[in-house]
Amino acid sequence: MQEQLINRAKELLADGTVVRVLGWRRGDMDYNPEVAYFNSADELNDFVYNGFCGANLSKYMIEASKLEGRTLVFLKPCDTYSFNQLLTEHRVDRDKAYIIGVGCRGKLDIEKIKAQGITGITGITGTPDAVKVSTIYGDFDIACKDIRLERCHVCKGKEHRVYDELIGESADTRDADRMAGVEAIEAMSPEEKFAFFRAELSKCIRCNACRNVCPACSCRKCVFDSTKFDSAQKANTTSFEEKMFHIIRAFHVAGRCTDCGECSRVCPQGIPLHLFNRKFIKDINELYGDYQAGESADQRAPLVSYTFEDAEPGIVSERGSK
Amino acid sequence: MAMMKITREAMPALYARIAAEQSLILPVKTAGQTNFAAWEEGADVDLYTLKTVKSAKDAFFPQSENLYTCKTEDKKITVTPEKLTDEHFVLFGIKACDLRGIEVLDKVFLSEPIDTFYAARRAHGTVVALACAAPSESCFCHAFGIDPTAPAGADVVIWPVGDSFMWQAQTEKGEALTVLAGDLLTAAAAEDETALENARTFTKNIMTKLPYADLSLEGWGAGKTDEKFNSPVWDTLYKSCLACGTCTFVCPTCQCYDIKDYTTGNGVQRFRCWDSCMYSDFTMMAHGNNRTSQMQRFRQRFMHKLVYFPTNNDGMFSCVGCGRCVDKCPASLNIVKVIRAFEKAEKGETK
Amino acid sequence: MPVNEKTGEFTPKIVAFCCNWCSYAGADLAGSSRLAYPAEVKIIRVPCSCRVNPMFILRAFEKGADGVIICGCHPGDCHYSTGNYYARRRMTLLFSMLDYLGVESGRTRVEWVSAAEGVKFSTTMNEFAAKIHELGPNVRLEDLRCKNN
Numbered sequence: 154m155q156e157q158l159i160n161r162a163k164e165l166l167a168d169g170t171v172v173r174v175l176g177w178r179r180g181d182m183d184y185n186p187e188v189a190y191f192n193s194a195d196e197l198n199d200f201v202y203n204g205f206c207g208a209n210l211s212k213y214m215i216e217a218s219k220l221e222g223r224t225l226v227f228l229k230p231c232d233t234y235s236f237n238q239l240l241t242e243h244r245v246d247r248d249k250a251y252i253i254g255v256g257c258r259g260k261l262d263i264e265k266i267k268a269q270g271i272t273g274i275t276g277i278t279g280t281p282d283a284v285k286v287s288t289i290y291g292d293f294d295i296a297c298k299d300i301r302l303e304r305c306h307v308c309k310g311k312e313h314r315v316y317d318e319l320i321g322e323s324a325d326t327r328d329a330d331r332m333a334g335v336e337a338i339e340a341m342s343p344e345e346k347f348a349f350f351r352a353e354l355s356k357c358i359r360c361n362a363c364r365n366v367c368p369a370c371s372c373r374k375c376v377f378d379s380t381k382f383d384s385a386q387k388a389n390t391t392s393f394e395e396k397m398f399h400i401i402r403a404f405h406v407a408g409r410c411t412d413c414g415e416c417s418r419v420c421p422q423g424i425p426l427h428l429f430n431r432k433f434i435k436d437i438n439e440l441y442g443d444y445q446a447g448e449s450a451d452q453r454a455p456l457v458s459y460t461f462e463d464a465e466p467g468i469v470s471e472r473g474s475k
Numbered sequence: 476m477a478m479m480k481i482t483r484e485a486m487p488a489l490y491a492r493i494a495a496e497q498s499l500i501l502p503v504k505t506a507g508q509t510n511f512a513a514w515e516e517g518a519d520v521d522l523y524t525l526k527t528v529k530s531a532k533d534a535f536f537p538q539s540e541n542l543y544t545c546k547t548e549d550k551k552i553t554v555t556p557e558k559l560t561d562e563h564f565v566l567f568g569i570k571a572c573d574l575r576g577i578e579v580l581d582k583v584f585l586s587e588p589i590d591t592f593y594a595a596r597r598a599h600g601t602v603v604a605l606a607c608a609a610p611s612e613s614c615f616c617h618a619f620g621i622d623p624t625a626p627a628g629a630d631v632v633i634w635p636v637g638d639s640f641m642w643q644a645q646t647e648k649g650e651a652l653t654v655l656a657g658d659l660l661t662a663a664a665a666e667d668e669t670a671l672e673n674a675r676t677f678t679k680n681i682m683t684k685l686p687y688a689d690l691s692l693e694g695w696g697a698g699k700t701d702e703k704f705n706s707p708v709w710d711t712l713y714k715s716c717l718a719c720g721t722c723t724f725v726c727p728t729c730q731c732y733d734i735k736d737y738t739t740g741n742g743v744q745r746f747r748c749w750d751s752c753m754y755s756d757f758t759m760m761a762h763g764n765n766r767t768s769q770m771q772r773f774r775q776r777f778m779h780k781l782v783y784f785p786t787n788n789d790g791m792f793s794c795v796g797c798g799r800c801v802d803k804c805p806a807s808l809n810i811v812k813v814i815r816a817f818e819k820a821e822k823g824e825t826k
Numbered sequence: 827m828p829v830n831e832k833t834g835e836f837t838p839k840i841v842a843f844c845c846n847w848c849s850y851a852g853a854d855l856a857g858s859s860r861l862a863y864p865a866e867v868k869i870i871r872v873p874c875s876c877r878v879n880p881m882f883i884l885r886a887f888e889k890g891a892d893g894v895i896i897c898g899c900h901p902g903d904c905h906y907s908t909g910n911y912y913a914r915r916r917m918t919l920l921f922s923m924l925d926y927l928g929v930e931s932g933r934t935r936v937e938w939v940s941a942a943e944g945v946k947f948s949t950t951m952n953e954f955a956a957k958i959h960e961l962g963p964n965v966r967l968e969d970l971r972c973k974n975n
Contacts, residue, residue, distance in 0.1 A: 335926075338926060339926065341928075343925075343928045343929075343930060344928065345928070346926065346927060346928030347927065347928025347929075347966055348928075349928075350927050350928065376881075390971070391969050391970055391971060392970075393887075393888050393967060393968065393969035393970075394969075396884075396927060396967065397881075397884050397888070400880070400884065400920075400923055400924075400927070401880065401881055401884070403923070404880050404919070404920065404923070407919055429923075432922070432923060432926050433919055433923065436918070436919055436922050437919070440915075440918065441915070455915065456912070456915055456916065456919075457912075459908065459911035459912060459914070459915055460911075461901065461902070461911075463911065463914050463915060463918075464918060465914065465918070465936070466914060466917040466918040466921050466934075466935070466936040467935070467936070468918065469918065469921040469922045469925050469931050470921075470925075470931040470932060
C-alpha cells in the first residue's frame with residue numbers, strides 16, 4: 154500500500170491538486186516514523202506507511218489549514234472522525250484539504266512490545282497478522298493482535314467518514330468492549346476508585362503531551378497556559394492539581410472527543426487517559442442518547458444542546474456508587 | 476577499594492537496613508511504570524527496567540519545590556524560607572548516563588551563585604550506581620564517552636552478575652554505606668571478579684551493535700553557534716513537534732525552571748517547578764516572549780544541549796545519551812534525529 | 827479541619843453558587859422571612875447557574891470547601907431562557923466524573939430555587955449542611971498547601 158500512496162501523492166503534487174503532502178516519514182528505527190510535510194516528489198521517497206503510523210494527522214491539519222494552498226493528508230478511518238469534528242468547529246478548512254482515506258488494519262503499540270521484555274530492537278518486519286522483531290539479543294515472532302494500540306481493540310469500524318478518495322483495505326479490529334474499563338471502575342467502592350486514580354495520576358509529569366496531541370484540544374490559548382490563572386501551574390505540585398488538570402482536560406473535550414485514543418498512546422507514563430474521556434462518553438450516551446462525535450460534520454454536540462426532560466444532576470447520587 | 480558481593484535475595488534486607496537509618500530512593504514500579512521513589516515496606520523495587528521514565532534528577536532537583544512561604548496574620552506579614560535538607564538519603568540504582576546528568580546539573584547549580592537547595596541535597600545524598608547489563612536500542616551514552624559498565628561519580632557502584640550484585644565503594648560516603656550493609660555483603664572471590672569482567676565485556680560488545688553505535692557528534696560543541704543557528708535544517712525538523720514538555724521532563728540534564736507564586740488563601744507560597752523550553756510561555760517577560768515560534772523553541776533545546784552548554788562548560792555536552800527522548804517523544808522526534816539530519820545536510824553540501 | 831472553638835465540632839465550609847435572578851433573591855427572601863440556614867454556607871452570586879465553570883467547583887474544594895451547591899432558576903424560568911439547561915448537563919457530567927474518581931457524590935449538589943422559594947432555600951441549605959456534617963471534612967479534593975497554610 155505504501156508504494157501506491159507514494160505514487161498517488163506524487164501524481165497529485167505533479168498535477169497541482171495539492172502543494173504539499175502531510176504524512177509519515179521513515180524514522181531512525183522501524184517503529185518511530187514521524188509526522189512530516191513533503192513538498193516534492195523527491196522528499197516522498199522517505200514516506201512510510203506501516204503498523205506504527207498511529208499518529209492522527211487531523212491535529213496537524215489545523216495548522217495546515219492556515220497555509221497557502223491545498224494539503225494532501227492521509228487519514229485512517231478513526232482519524233476521519235477527528236477531522237469531521239474539527240470541521241464542525243470550523244478549526245480546519247475542508248477546501249484546504251485533499252483527503253486520502255488510507256486502509257488500516259489496526260496500529261501497533263511499541264510499548265506493548267517492550268513490555269514483553271524485548272529490548273535492543275534493530276528491526277521490525279511483518280504482515281498484517283504477525284511481526285518479526287529482530288533484536289541484538291535474538292529474534293521474536295509476535296502476533297499483531299497482542300500488540301495493538303488500546304484504541305484498535307475498540308475500533309470504531311473500517312468506514313472513513315470524510316475523504317476525497319480511498320486507497321487500501323481496512324479491517325475492523327474490534328475485539329473488546331469499549332466501556333469495559335469504565336464499567337470496571339464504576340463497580341469499585343469509592344475508596345478503590347480513589348486509590349486507582351491516585352496511583353495512575355501520581356505518575357503524571359504534566360508534560361501536556363495528552364493535551365497537545367489531542368485533535369479536540371484546539372484552543373489557541375489553553376486555560377492551563379494562561380498566566381492569569383493560578384491553579385494552572387506548570388508542574389504537579391500536589392495531588393489536587395493532577396486531578397484538576399485531568400478532570401478539566403477531559404471535561405473540555407466532553408461531547409467533542411471522538412475517542413481517537415491519541416492521549417493514551419502518547420502518555421510517557423502510560424496513564425490510561427481514555428478512561429476519563431470514555432466516562433464522559435458513556436454518561437452522555439446513557440443520559441442524552443447515543444452520540445459519536447465526528448460521525449458526521451453536521452451534528453450538534455451534546456454539551457451545546459439540551460432537552461426539557463434532561464436528567465437532574467441528582468441522578469449521580471441516586472445511581473450511587475455501585 | 477575491596478570488591479564485595481550481595482545476593483539478590485539479600486537485597487530487600489539491604490533496603491530495609493538502609494531505610495531504617497535514612498530515606499532510600501530507588502526505582503519502584505507503580506501502576507505499571509518504573510520511577511524513582513522513596514522505599515517503603517512492600518514497595519515493588521524494579522532494578523531490571525533499564526530506564527526509569529523520569530530520570531533520577533528529582534532526587535536533587537525535584538520537579539517542584541517550595542522556596543518560601545509568606546503568611547499574613549492581622550496586619551503582619553511573616554516570611555519563612557523553606558528549610559534546607561539536613562537529612563541524609565541514599566539514591567540507589569542510578570545508571571551511568573543519569574549520573575553524568577547529575578554532573579551536568581552540578582555545573583549549573585553548584586557554580587556561583589550556588590543554588591543552596593540543590594547543594595544541600597547533593598551534600599546529604601549517597602549515590603549507589605547500578606552498571607548496565609543489557610542496553611537498549613535507544614542508548615547512545617558512548618557518544619559522550621560514558622562507559623555504562625563503569626559508572627563514574629558514584630559513591631558505590633554495583634554490577635548485576637548472575638544471582639548477585641558485585642559491590643564496590645568508591646568514596647568515603649560509599650565506605651560508610653558498606654559498613655551499614657555489614658554482613659549482607661561478603662568478600663568477592665577471584666571467580667566473581669572474572670565473571671564481572673566477562674559481563675562487562677559482553678555489555679561493551681553489545682554497545683558496538685546498537686543502532687546508534689556510529690553516532691558522531693562531529694560538528695557540534697563549543698563555538699558552533701554561528702554555524703548551526705541559522706541552518707535551514709531547523710525549519711523542516713521542528714514541524715512535527717507538538718510543543719509538549721515530554722522530552723524536557725524525562726531528560727536527566729534539562730535544568731530550566733520557573734518560579735511561581737501560589738495563593739493559599741491566607742498567604743503565598745513561592746515555589747519553583749521544572750519548565751520546558753518547548754512551552755509558549757517559557758521565559759515570558761513583561762515585554763512578551765523572546766522566542767515566538769515553535770521552530771525557535773525547538774532549536775533552543777538542541778542548541779542548548781549541543782552548542783551553548785559546551786561553549787560555557789569546557790566542551791561538556793548537556794546530553795548524556797540516555798535515549799529517553801527517543802523512547803518517549805509523542806511525535807517520534809529526538810536529539811539523534813537532529814544530529815543525523817545535520818550530518819546528512821552537511822554531507823550533502825560538501826558533495 | 828475547621829473546628830468550632832467553643833464546641834470542638836467540625837464546622838464545614840460550604841460554598842453556594844446562586845444565580846442572581848432566582849436563587850439569590852430566594853436567599854434574600856429566606857433572610858427577610860427570618861428563616862434560618864447555617865452560617866457555614868457562603869453564597870457567591872453569579873449571573874446565571876450556567877456561569878459556573880467546572881473549575882469554580884474544583885477551585886472551591888481546593889481552597890478548603892467541604893461542599894459545593896449550585897442554585898439556579900427552575901428549568902424553563904432562566905432569565906436568559908436556556909442557561910440552566912446547559913448548566914444541568916454540565917453539572918450532571920461533572921458530578922458523575924467526581925463520583926467516578928471516588929469523591930463522595932454528596933459533596934456536590936444542584937438545586938433549583940426561585941425568588942419566591944425562601945422556604946426551599948432554607949431547607950435545602952439545612953439539608954445540605956447536615957449532609958456535609960455527616961460526610962466530614964473533604965480530603966479527596968483537598969490541596970494540602972491551602973490546608974496547612
